[in-house]
Amino acid sequence: MTTSSRDGVCRPLVWAHTLASLAYIVIVLFAGMLYSLQFLSLFPFPNVEFLSPGRLRMLHTNGAVYGFIINGFAAGLYWAIPRFTGQRVWNEKYVGWFMFGALQAAVLATAVGLLAGYAQGIEWAETPIFVDPFIVVWLIVALFQFGIPIYRYGKSGPMYVAAWYMVAGCVWVPMVYVMGNYIPQFFVPGIAGAAITGTWIHDAVGLFVTPIGWGLMYYFVPILLRKPVWGHSMSLLGFWGLAFFYPLQGVHHFLWSPIPMYAQYAAVISTVVLELAVVTVIVNFVLTLRGQFGQLANDLPLRWIYTGILNYAITCFQCAIQVLLTSQKIIHFTDWVVGHAHLIMFGTFGFWIFGILSYLSPKVKGLEPRSTRAGEWAYWLITIGTILMWFDLLIAGVVQGVSWMSLAPWMESVRVSVPFWAIRTATGTMIIAGMIMYLVHIAESRRAPSAGRAGSA
């Protein structure tokens, strides 16, 4: 199946990755919901080994990254790269479909492995040890699949911004994954291993999800707005700032630990400085929107994307505050960090994927994206749910941190958290309801609009 049209996009591959991404996010959301019920002592399957809340938590996080985000990004890359480079990807018929099948096999093996008790003890890398080699091979093949068209396109001169992020991301991921999954597992124990684990946790977000995500934004935003990105030197600053400062931050996941302080100080300082680069990127995208703010009202994909950008700005600003050693005294180990993680992984990258997929789903069928009532419901339910969850967990984190510091009995910190956990479950319910509406929206937008409802907002 290589039904590529003249633009070089293999539409069945885009659609297959879209479906896989959506299937996994539904599973991931339900796993998170079940896990949250444990915190209210309402877990419906107590004493069922294969649905233990601890195991579901790992399914929630790993499914989100390896299932939802990688598939969503792959759909975007298979669409964007041929269209702005003018080059086909390395190979669709064999490599493309092999990669698709291999990724789903790896994610399903991870899901089964985690629920069966074969987790690896590294955060965001709980993928069982026997799955890791396959993911490494997959990432290297992906480097060639997406790197070759960018290389051909870049041979003759300067490249477009999206290509910088995409090619750098594809180069970083295999190295980051091998470092995080193998070195602390087999070679470096203890505190030095923790430093490497922290570097992995951070790089998985900063050197994989973030650059691929921004690469896609630099393609999709100008397409949706039908105009170029506002400032070129701003784009340069943003990219090179991210590339330099991001790899320097890993240890900020283990501040006040026995890791040498020079590594902790470097992590804190580079995290704060990175916000300057982030500001250039955000300002660049906001100025690109200037004069077309009204388009957000009717253009659902664009609204998802810009809400994601807003969430990114909030998260990064929050990051510069929470990374300070003083803040860490209170918020480290608390739900504050959980809220932060949800706003970046779901509120930013998840929202970008929702925007891209709601744009691509009709596009791959030759239809134009349109707004539907279900799409509006999906947007508002998920957005309000996510922001409320973030805010709720932020406050919960401060309450927990202060409770621990006060030396009140441990259970006191649990009792005061329960109302916050109840709100979290409620907001999670909103997100799941919104997700169902999103699926309805995707299905509707792929039907040819009937004459009477054409163009309905």
Add this chain to the structure above:
Amino acid sequence: MSSSSMERFAPIVLVAGLLFFLFGTFWQAVAPWLSLRHLPYKSIDEIAQTVPPTFRMMADDYPDEFKKYFGEPDTAAFARALRIGRGVYVAEACWHCHTQQVRPVSNEELRFGPVSYPSEYANALQLPPLLGTRRVGPDLIREAGVHSSDWHMAHFKNPPAVTPGSVMPSYGWFFDKDGSPGERALAVTAYIQWLGSWIPNHAYELPTRPAAQPEKQ
């Protein structure tokens, strides 16, 4: 570099992709490794040379089950229990709700015990390291002897029955059909009772039952 060379394939792959990555990784990962490389490293078998009293107490408390799964409470059995127990700790994601790290801030020293230091992590049971990043339940790196093994058994079976209001899940599958401790319950308890047992004069050293201290040392 001129601004146009910063937009070309090779500089992006080589400078941003490789050079910056290696620089950051050196500072954040390789340098701490070099700083700490002289710490004496202990394998599980070396750790197990010191069998803590809690392990022998378990052999007294659950004689049939202990004999069935671990035989005599000797160093070989303790090494095996640590291996299995740590495996359970990872597989059940215990480390996602319990940290193994006492920080020098926020009164943690008063709540849990001595602040963590690098050499206590230089062993095979911290490969990969289990410092953790979230605390729903208390830290466990000073847990040795804070509770009895009996307490742990009852707690694994039904946490809220032991600690009212606890949100920890029940781990019924750690136990045999008749409700007596299974291999996993014994092993993970042995592992948790080991955490911090190397701290002199820590909780586990204080209350010892006479019957639990068999002859030879």
